[in-house]
Amino acid sequence: MQNSEELKWALLIASLAMLTMAFCMISFVMYYQKRRFEEEKRISDIEKNYNRLLLDTALNSEETERRRIAQDLHDDIGTMLSLTKLSLNQLSKMVGNSGNEKEDQIMKKSQTLVEETILHVRRITRDLVPTTLERFGLMEAIEEFIHKLEEDNNLAITFQANTDDFPRQGQKLELTLYRIMQELVNNAIKHASCSKIDIRLEINDQMIGLKVTDNGVGFDPEKIKENNLAGLGLLGIESRLAIVNGTVQYEKPEKGGASAFAQIPMMPVSDSKPEPLHPFRRERVNI
Amino acid sequence: MFETLTIYFAKKPVPCFAVIITLLPLTLIFVRKAYLDPSFKLLVFYLLLKFAIDIFMVHSAALQKNNIIYYNLSIPLYYCLISGMFYYKLSGTYSRKIVVYSMLVFSSFCIWEIFNANSNIRDLYNHRAVLYSKTIEGVLINSWILLYFYELIKSLRIPNLLNFPFFWVCSGLLLYYSSFIFIAPALHYTATWSGSLDLGVTRIIPYIFEILSAIMFSVGIYHFSAADYAKQ
Numbered sequence: 001m002q003n004s005e006e007l008k009w010a011l012l013i014a015s016l017a018m019l020t021m022a023f024c025m026i027s028f029v030m031y032y033q034k035r036r037f038e039e040e041k042r043i044s045d046i047e048k049n050y051n052r053l054l055l056d057t058a059l060n061s062e063e064t065e066r067r068r069i070a071q072d073l074h075d076d077i078g079t080m081l082s083l084t085k086l087s088l089n090q091l092s093k094m095v096g097n098s099g100n101e102k103e104d105q106i107m108k109k110s111q112t113l114v115e116e117t118i119l120h121v122r123r124i125t126r127d128l129v130p131t132t133l134e135r136f137g138l139m140e141a142i143e144e145f146i147h148k149l150e151e152d153n154n155l156a157i158t159f160q161a162n163t164d165d166f167p168r169q170g171q172k173l174e175l176t177l178y179r180i181m182q183e184l185v186n187n188a189i190k191h192a193s194c195s196k197i198d199i200r201l202e203i204n205d206q207m208i209g210l211k212v213t214d215n216g217v218g219f220d221p222e223k224i225k226e227n228n229l230a231g232l233g234l235l236g237i238e239s240r241l242a243i244v245n246g247t248v249q250y251e252k253p254e255k256g257g258a259s260a261f262a263q264i265p266m267m268p269v270s271d272s273k274p275e276p277l278h279p280f281r282r283e284r285v286n287i
Numbered sequence: 288m289f290e291t292l293t294i295y296f297a298k299k300p301v302p303c304f305a306v307i308i309t310l311l312p313l314t315l316i317f318v319r320k321a322y323l324d325p326s327f328k329l330l331v332f333y334l335l336l337k338f339a340i341d342i343f344m345v346h347s348a349a350l351q352k353n354n355i356i357y358y359n360l361s362i363p364l365y366y367c368l369i370s371g372m373f374y375y376k377l378s379g380t381y382s383r384k385i386v387v388y389s390m391l392v393f394s395s396f397c398i399w400e401i402f403n404a405n406s407n408i409r410d411l412y413n414h415r416a417v418l419y420s421k422t423i424e425g426v427l428i429n430s431w432i433l434l435y436f437y438e439l440i441k442s443l444r445i446p447n448l449l450n451f452p453f454f455w456v457c458s459g460l461l462l463y464y465s466s467f468i469f470i471a472p473a474l475h476y477t478a479t480w481s482g483s484l485d486l487g488v489t490r491i492i493p494y495i496f497e498i499l500s501a502i503m504f505s506v507g508i509y510h511f512s513a514a515d516y517a518k519q
Contacts, residue, residue, distance in 0.1 A: 004485075007473070011473055012488070012489045015465075015468075015470060015489065016492075018465040018466065018468055018469060019462065019465050019466055019492075019496070022461045022462050023462070025436070025461065026458045026461065029454075030448050030449070032440055033439070033445070033448055037443065037446060040443060
């Protein structure tokens with residue numbers, strides 16, 4: 001009888017122990033799974049930050065390289081071309097005195113070509129480094145960009161901002177918005193076959209928004225991104241925005257065309273400014 | 288017959304409730320269309336078989352007949368159906384092969400043990416419960432559950448286990464079989480006409496966890512979404 005009582009207790013204790021183990025196992029699986037997910041999320045965040053840093057460095061290097069090429073064009077080729085122009089002017093006077101009409105014609109053609117080359121070099125330099133952006137800010141830079149485009153194309157480009165006195169922002173933010181605007185407008189001209197482009201700049205306490213709308217053929221952003229080469233421009237926009245925690249939305253308005261709306265949160269303005277183009281300076285730009 | 292069953296239900300409410308509650312997950316499987324998943328389809332067969340065998344056992348017990356034959360025969364059938372569920376859920380080729388082989392080996396062993404435990408197999412009146420098979424079944428099923436949990440943790444496929452239907456099914460099975468592992472061999476000695484040993488409250492534990500496991504199956508099935516399953 002005593003043995004049967006002992007057996008009952010032994011069975012009860014063993015069963016309860018087994019059940020406790022089962023409960024512990026279920027709790028452990030749930031806890032461990034949760035912990036691993038948190039760990040994975042942490043690693044993914046670190047990877048994301050690292051990629052952002054890498055992208056930031058790549059874009060900084062690109063801007064530095066643009067500045068270096070612009071500097072070389074301005075200092076070396078620009079100076080040489082100016083000297084060539086001066087020499088040609090002197091030579092032109094000498095040829096003019098000789099009275100040979102054919103030589104005079106060739107001389108004038110050479111002078112015109114050199115002047116055109118000087119203009120091209122200036123344009124390329126300006127395109128490489130948006131000096132207006134650095135000196136006067138985003139609104140003036142966009143206006144200058146539009147002005148140049150309207151000269152070269154048969155396009156109607158309008159620009160509006162929700163404030164007349166658009167405050168200066170950090171260089172990185174201004175440059176990001178400027179490059180995105182450039183990319184979106186260039187895309188509209190190249191691919192959308194549009195006749196009208198509308199650029200809107202909006203600022204409030206938290207965000208700066210840039211909206212570029214055209215009346216062209218419109219596009220499907222997802223399909224374009226699938227095509228590796230064609231989607232590089234849009235990926236470039238997203239990469240630039242990722243660095244400044246910005247977002248972009250593409251829409252296809254009912255009346256036709258396409259619209260892109262980029263939004264960037266406001267950032268504290270840094271005091272450091274890149275050096276203006278200057279002879280014999282070779283400094284890295286830290287934006 | 289109905290009167291006999293009612294009397295028996297009143298006499299043994301916990302084991303009888305463990306039989307009746309099987310209808311809850313069974314109904315939910317059809318409501319939530321969980322049978323779309325092959326593992327849950329096997330769970331339907333398991334629950335249907337379990338309900339039928341349990342009803343037969345209750346009926347036999349109410350009529351004071353030996354129902355151990357149903358218990359013995361249910362062991363290989365339950366094992367094949369439950370391990371079949373893990374065959375579909377486990378991702379490793381080796382583990383799946385082992386599951387299939389274990390079905391064959393275990394079923395053979397179980398049938399051998401039924402004959403071994405009962406020298407005269409035709410004598411249903413004195414038919415005795417198997418000694419090792421139920422415990423081995425519990426150990427094997429708990430092993431598949433732990434292997435599945437390991438794969439689940441390793442793959443990190445499920446962000447929230449509490450919303451994952453098969454996790455609840457596994458937890459229910461783990462608790463039920465854990466509660467039965469040590470008690471099952473004792474039934475060989477206690478479940479006899481002349482058995483003087485009564486397990487008392489200990490005998491109730493597996494029934495309680497059978498009820499709990501049915502509730503856990505129901506929770507898991509409730510989380511099953513046919514739309515999400517179709518997307519996978």
